[in-house]
Amino acid sequence: MGLTLHYHPLASYCWKVLIALYENDTPFESHVVDLMDEAEAKTFRRYSPMGKMPALQDGAHGRTIVETSVIIEYLDRHYPGPTRFLPEDPEEALRVRFAERFFDFYVQDLMSKIVTDKIRPEGKNDHFGVEKARAELATAYDAVEARLPQGMWPEREDFTLADCAALPALFYAGKVQPFAETYPKLAAYYDRLARRPSFKRVLDEAEPYFKLFPG
Template identity: 55%
Template sequence: MSLTLHYHPLASFCWKPLIALYENGTPFASVIVDLGDQQSRAAFLEIAPSGKMPALRDDARDRTVLESTIVIEYLAMHYPGPVELVPADIDLAIAVRQADRFYDLYVQEPMQKIVGDRLRPEGRTDPFGVEQARDQLRNSYAIIEQEVASRSWAVGDAFTMADCAASPALFYANKVEPFGDKYPAVKRYHDRLLQRPAFIRVIEEAQPYFKLFPYNDG
């Protein structure tokens, strides 16, 4: 098998390429990385010296691809499937990439700030930074509320890379800063994502690890 994804089932940025792979039924092997295990960590650092997941190894093309968005772009280019995650139309592709960046930078990043603060030692937390992150999430929800009110997916009527990014971003963000009743369109969009078979599979595979998530609600 040519493709191997090195990842962790709980890591939100790893969910993005997993969803892409499952959407198109792309054959791949998987290696779960445990950075807390010396042997697993050392093996992964040989592949990705930054220590950041995910990493896609393509033995057939002798390439290692890092960063979730770039992994999906690489798959779309070299291993395309029936779901066109990166549209051929240039303008639409730009819109998809812009939405992908939005969900990573303005939903995932503040969400991870909040989660990371929960994991800090006593006396080393950052309450002000957490409140800033919560403000950013609420602002992002307001933007998404307007954008998805008349759309099926993040960018129009087709599922794309932007939705691969939105799926883990909104799933985890809703755990740390719930949508509530103020953002009904965001909730409906989130519910549609949760019904996507590829996303269902990713969540099911992560289930045994949710007990490690500091905002776990069961």
């Protein structure tokens, strides 16, 4: 038994891991999780106690790995391919990790706050929280455009863990708070990454589900 990814094709954090898997043509089986199904959700929590997707089950090693950053580092260590997601140089690895955390916390999570507010029950919306998220997302765009803080942003052309995080975060963030016309460096960075075959494959697989995206 090899690798099995428990995921959903529309979920941005699942894209992050799929991109890494597709970059190296890593063999794996996929299992789409329906968290609306009570029995399936209960089963999934055996792999991911907090119910967060994705989860990577490694039958060969008898392990289940959760949290996208850890999953990709696990793949880099145990199932390496031509694309290595973390540089060997410790200082460069720190820069890559910083950028990856930045895209997760200050782009992806803020985008999710805006999107999930659209599907809250009537009268339960968090208008203040959404306004705050939009303001912080704009600040994050400013920071990436300026490549701040100085000395901590990776200046690399190879594909890394940070790029795996940036692609889904910027794809969805651009839908809820566009940046293409106002942040040329950020837009150029995203456009360069978006041409990768791994990302195009993710988009093709997600296409049937886009009608469910509330935004």
